[in-house]
Amino acid sequence: MSLLTVEGLRVHFGHGDTQVQALHDVDLTIEPGEIVGLVGESGSGKTVTSLALMGLLDPRSSRIEGRAVLDGKELWDEKGERKTPRHEIPMAMVFQEPMTALDPVFTVGYQLMETLKVRRGMDKRAARAEALSLLDAVGISDPKARMKAYPHELSGGMRQRVMIAIALACDPKLLIADEPTTAVDVTIQAQLLDLIKKLSRERGMSVLFVTHDLGVVSETCDRMITMYAGRVVERGPVKEVLAAPGHPYTAGLLAALPSPESRGGRLATIPGRVPPPGDVVEGCIFRPRCPYAQDECRTEQKLIALTDTREVRCIRSREIDFEGVAS
Amino acid sequence: MTEPLLSLENVSVRFPIGRRRHVTAVDGVSLELREGETLGLIGESGSGKSTVARAAMGLAPIAEGTVRWRGKDVSTFNAKERRAFSEAVQMVFQDPHSALDPRRTILQSVREPLDVMGRGNKKDRREVAAKALEDVGLATQMLSRYPHQLSGGQKQRANIARALVTNPKVLVCDESVAALDVALQAEILNLLQDLKAEYDLTILFISHDLSVVSYLADRISVMYLGNIVENATTESLVEQSLHPYSEALLSAQPLVHDSSEGRRIVLKGDIPSPVSPPPGCRFNTRCQFAQEGCREVKPDLVEVLPGHASACLRVDELYADRLGRTVAS
């Protein structure tokens, strides 16, 4: 059985006439122990998806529809209201910005122990011991001294490790990592990616890895899901998708990547912009930007199976190899 | 060899922090920007790469060393020369959103450098600005819009247009594509190459992203903690790096194809604070090859292959195969 099953997830923002739909029937599954990459540019809906799953969208300005089951627990009811108390859902999240995601006026130890008390009902002594072992597990040297440190006294990489420790304190079966390495340097990114992979392996923890960086996906994830304008447009095993993308958008993202090999030549671009939520596009949502668009693309596109493990929302996928893929 | 357009000779930049303490952001850096080339400057946060850019433009306090423009020390410039220099070297900043005045139209913002210099009459200035905006691919109807009405990519185009109106020789791009999505980044990188040809530009391109730098640059300088540790043509650097830090940086870059698994060197720890850099080689605290001597002697940047310089005490023995030498035992 899948750890996470999401069916027909829709998110609307705003009310009445100004309401816009940010997510369109997003389906996804995550197996135990699997690392799944959620890929797309800004405006693709990848962050909205993760915030919706975490229950972090403001209920005053957003509305959730669809069904999500994690570890046998329904996350919300038909009205989109929280069904299971948050601390009973084995899910945690690491955010992009390590500078601002930690509370500046409480010590690292306090923030960790507080989580352990709420999530695992530990008393102070047990929480302290567990906090120390978590800091050790995320590779922080001298955990005892770091417990007393305030976030501003730590480097960006260290703060992100603390964020991961706090997430682990929730004892998650699913970790949502939203661009966790975008704000850190590449040598620190390498450390953090190794750490996340190691923790996933050791704990059998699944990870939903939200990123715009296909290189990171390639090195970290088992499967990937490409999102565009609030819809899933492609999904499948990372190696297969990157070797031969089945959707022109995934192909476009790949071709736009610069590398030493492509020096001197022009980079492929994707003309136009992601349509903002609320814009009406006839047929395939990617059609206005797609170099392969034809008349048949003027009908609504469904996800179709390419192989047992791959799906793509493009009617022309079987007939063409999408070009411009850097190899 | 022809004279470099812009050069830094042993330049150090210090900033005061608190009482009688200072941080050496740039420590004895030498760089040559040759006419028509694109020089990439790569480094992580805290490496001092942005300060080098500011020093090159005369915007940072230079404690030691000399910045030369066409061979002449810029600190000896008179007012006229100084103005010509500042027109000839223009900068494109990282954040396209905050670099434009929200209360001015795009045309006004782009025209501003000309207004400040009082060049020509208003009509001429408008024409120059409109031409620059056309060259960066912004449609005429964009001229009267305000920044909030533009997308991130359009704003960055407007920033580039603003840098172009003085008809500069050198464009300094400080993380100019870091805030953009990959498709937009590709557009701007293409644009920079087109403009380089059209305006005969020389580009100093500063970035933390090795894939972007190695795509765009002819030569690359790698910075670590205020020092340049390696200097080479892009090909030579990517294929046969001669410094452990550059190697780690190259291997840490996540690649889409041929996974880095196995070949990856994961550096331990963070960049030390530039306030109290380690003695000896600045990289010794994170270098897997560091020895006793590396903690005592600070290596000079030495040309070990033609056009390829490295600042590593152990370069001869670590990279004997790449240097085609035998190690003297």
Next chain:
Amino acid sequence: MRILRVVGTCLVAAIPTLILATLIVFMLQRLIPGDPAVAIAGEYATPENLERIREELGLNQPLIMQYLTWIGNAFTGDLGTSFQTGESITALVMQRLPLTALLTLMALLVAILVGLPTGVIAAQKVDTAFDRFLTTGATFGIAIPNFWLGMMLIIVFALNLGWFPGPGGVSLQDDPAGALRALVLPALALGLVGGAEICRQVRSAMVESLSTDYVRTHRAKGLSNRSIVWKHALKNSSLPFATIVGLQVSRLIGGAVVVEAVFGLSGIGSLAVEATNQRDYGVIQAVVFVAAVIVLLTNLIVDVSYRLLDPRIR
């Protein structure tokens, strides 16, 4: 240790402010027409008599010498003697000060008790009817002059309902319990305006805190809303809170002059009013000195609290 050094630095920094404030008052009073020697000896005093009085009081010395003598004595606790009564001003101030201090403290308590919870609650209900009701109320509250509020309170709660004693006849020394009761209405009159200001400040600080990334992290961790609001967001809003409370102290001391007059309380405020009417320079100076010391001490406490509340400030 760090705190001690901070206190030391702030104290040293406060001294010039104190000197400047007292110097200005000292000089201004001398510029006002009227001669204290005449006021003491009467209009028909002989020139010799006047000269003798001036000599006794040091009024014939250069102004700057007069000031230096006075400030030197002030720092050792001797505020001089009253021209009018010949009493020790220090004794006079010490007799009146406790009532004003108590009034100000009670008013501050009112301001905080009203402002803090309403501000926090309004911040959680941004843009709801409740929030708009509170913020509009707070705007009115700030606009109401406290003497008018004082009179309304007297009419309703003292004269009509009879819950509290009316104006006048309060002695802290003789009847502490009765004095406390009599100070309730003045404290309300003085503190409610401050409460409105604290409410607005706390609301905007809390709105900002509640929209930060770390609050989102706390929610993701599963902390209860109560803990997020009352512990984390509130502690992060404590800097603007400390600032506004510090500001309120000086406002309250100023407002005490008016409120004491309305309620017929013989505190330090009414002492200042009496002294001005009688051109009793020494007393006015002493009151300014004491008020300045209190305000500067408050600033010191606020500065120190910044460093205790926010670890990022060194």
